[in-house]
Amino acid sequence: MNVTLKIWRQKNATDKGRFETYEMKDINTHMSFLELIDVLNEKLEMEGKEPIHFDHDCREGICGSCAMYINGRPHGPMKGTTACQLHMRHFKDGELITVEPWRARAFPVIKDLMVDRSAFDRIIQAGGYISVNTGGVPDANEIPVSKEVADEAFNAATCIGCGACVAACKNASAMLFVSAKISQLALLPQGQVERQRRADKMIAQMDAEGFGACTNTQACSAECPKEIDMVNIARLNWEFVKAKMHSKAIEVDE
Amino acid sequence: MSWFKQVLSSTIGKKIIMSLTGLFLISFLIVHLSGNMLLFKDDEGEAFNLYAEFMTTNPLIRIISIVLYAGIIIHVIYSLILSLHNKKARPVGYAEARPQQNSSWKSRNMGILGLIILIFLLIHMRSFWYEMHFGSVPTKSYAGVEVDDLYTVVVAAFSQWWYAGFYVLAMIGLAFHLSHGFWSAFQTLGLNHRKFMPMIKKISLLFAIVVPLLFASMPVYFFIKSLA
Ligand code: HEM
Numbered sequence: 511m512n513v514t515l516k517i518w519r520q521k522n523a524t525d526k527g528r529f530e531t532y533e534m535k536d537i538n539t540h541m542s543f544l545e546l547i548d549v550l551n552e553k554l555e556m557e558g559k560e561p562i563h564f565d566h567d568c569r570e571g572i573c574g575s576c577a578m579y580i581n582g583r584p585h586g587p588m589k590g591t592t593a594c595q596l597h598m599r600h601f602k603d604g605e606l607i608t609v610e611p612w613r614a615r616a617f618p619v620i621k622d623l624m625v626d627r628s629a630f631d632r633i634i635q636a637g638g639y640i641s642v643n644t645g646g647v648p649d650a651n652e653i654p655v656s657k658e659v660a661d662e663a664f665n666a667a668t669c670i671g672c673g674a675c676v677a678a679c680k681n682a683s684a685m686l687f688v689s690a691k692i693s694q695l696a697l698l699p700q701g702q703v704e705r706q707r708r709a710d711k712m713i714a715q716m717d718a719e720g721f722g723a724c725t726n727t728q729a730c731s732a733e734c735p736k737e738i739d740m741v742n743i744a745r746l747n748w749e750f751v752k753a754k755m756h757s758k759a760i761e762v763d764e
Numbered sequence: 765m766s767w768f769k770q771v772l773s774s775t776i777g778k779k780i781i782m783s784l785t786g787l788f789l790i791s792f793l794i795v796h797l798s799g800n801m802l803l804f805k806d807d808e809g810e811a812f813n814l815y816a817e818f819m820t821t822n823p824l825i826r827i828i829s830i831v832l833y834a835g836i837i838i839h840v841i842y843s844l845i846l847s848l849h850n851k852k853a854r855p856v857g858y859a860e861a862r863p864q865q866n867s868s869w870k871s872r873n874m875g876i877l878g879l880i881i882l883i884f885l886l887i888h889m890r891s892f893w894y895e896m897h898f899g900s901v902p903t904k905s906y907a908g909v910e911v912d913d914l915y916t917v918v919v920a921a922f923s924q925w926w927y928a929g930f931y932v933l934a935m936i937g938l939a940f941h942l943s944h945g946f947w948s949a950f951q952t953l954g955l956n957h958r959k960f961m962p963m964i965k966k967i968s969l970l971f972a973i974v975v976p977l978l979f980a981s982m983p984v985y986f987f988i989k990s991l992a
């Protein structure tokens with residue numbers, strides 16, 4: 511099959527950037543979208559041109575690296591699919607495919623399709639962990655957790671931090687990501703000790719990074735490759751209310 | 765920062781203010797609609813005029829109405845603050861975006877829908893509230909009590925096609941604002957449970973259809989009546 515790629519090229523963070531168009535002839539329909547760019551990059555390198563920079567790592571849909579906005583949607587047209595798992599058979603022969611980087615103030619472009627997503631890391635650093643002293647390995651099932659709660663926590667824990675939720679949201683809001691990261695701990699006994707502090711700090715960091723607010727359009731959940739549910743955002747809102755309204759700390763520390 | 769300032773400076777805190785004021789405005793719609801249904805009573809507007817008199821003079825209602833104006837103003841101010849904040853979060857947009865494939869039009873255009881409602885509210889207040897308080901409204905007496913004849917003002921306004929048409933358009937805007945806003949307010953407050961959210965969404969849709977439809981039926985009814 512043949513397709514035309516219209517890809518965002520930008521030298522560095524300060525470059526204005528522009529689209530460039532590439533004709534791709536006789537491509538294998540079983541190729542993934544990243545492999546298509548690999549083929550293009552090989553050609554560009556042979557011609558002595560700068561290859562297209564993009565993030566990738568696992569290429570099996572579990573690391574969340576392959577951030578790209580394909581034909582007006584994060585990770586392209588398939589539901590619950592990352593760009594590395596998106597195959598060319600889902601496109602039409604002769605189709606024009608537009609590829610852009612994630613667009614958000616909190617995700618500045620580094621080069622071409624590559625954006626800086628360390629804002630997510632700083633949100634996790636602010637409180638997305640539990641503190642445990644090291645020691646002997648605890649026995650399995652020592653702490654009872656019901657199947658329903660464990661499933662809900664595990665579903666939240668499938669978030670791969672890809673940023674598609676931010677890319678999809680009209681407000682570039684990170685609520686789905688933060689809600690998944692807060693839920694996976696808030697639901698389990700191990701997450702209770704730091705629960706209020708965690709919600710407080712992570713939400714404050716989310717705002718400080720310059721992400722937008724949530725309008726509940728549900729675009730994030732619809733585009734999430736792990737199909738993280740909107741219920742998590744409601745849980746995040748509730749965690750906020752609890753952290754602010756009946757926080758255990760009488761004085762706020764800053 | 766005090767905890768209260770922290771709440772107000774947080775995006776989630778601001779959304780909670782939006783949802784609380786929005787739900788308050790929804791409760792007001794129910795009261796306003798039930799009162800206005802008196803317009804349909806076939807008594808030359810007696811019941812409606814007496815009700816309007818009660819609503820403008822009763823001290824308790826006057827206090828509630830101040831809370832209501834505050835509610836509208838806070839809702840509008842926070843919608844502006846949030847909309848500006850959200851615009852800033854994406855300084856460079858996409859060249860090719862297909863949001864219709866992942867979200868509803870109404871959910872993405874709450875600001876525009878709200879603006880339609882705001883323009884409507886201003887015109888609506890100018891025509892009736894301002895006339896009642898500062899204008900010259902004809903009077904009528906019932907059992908010796910002289911009251912403002914708001915009914916005649918309403919009937920006259922609704923017999924103009926453009927005025928009635930504008931009302932209907934604004935109510936369509938309200939319908940879309942409510943059909944997203946109603947359930948969204950519960951979500952914002954953290955009240956989303958797989959058990960009861962499907963029901964809230966159904967009530968949300970029902971409310972968003974029935975309430976604006978009944979409001980819109982008033983100008984339509986009086987416009988058609990004026991033709992006869
Ligand atoms: C009778 C009048 C109104 C009612 C009943 C109403 C109700 C609501 C409700 C329930 C919400 C959902 C809040 C949430 O998502 O938590 C909402 C959101 C919103 N309203 Fe209104 N509203 C009214 C008038 C207005 C006006 C006059 C404006 C602005 C000019 C406005 C602008 C907005 C905006 C922008 C949102 C979305 C905020 C966001 O999620 O980012 N509304 N409204």
Ligand code: SF4
Nearest residue numbers: 669670672673675734
């Ligand atoms: S919530 Fe979904 S879309 Fe957002 S970062 Fe996690 S996996 Fe990606």
Ligand code: FES
Nearest residue numbers: 569573574576594
């Ligand atoms: S490269 Fe790891 S998810 Fe796509």
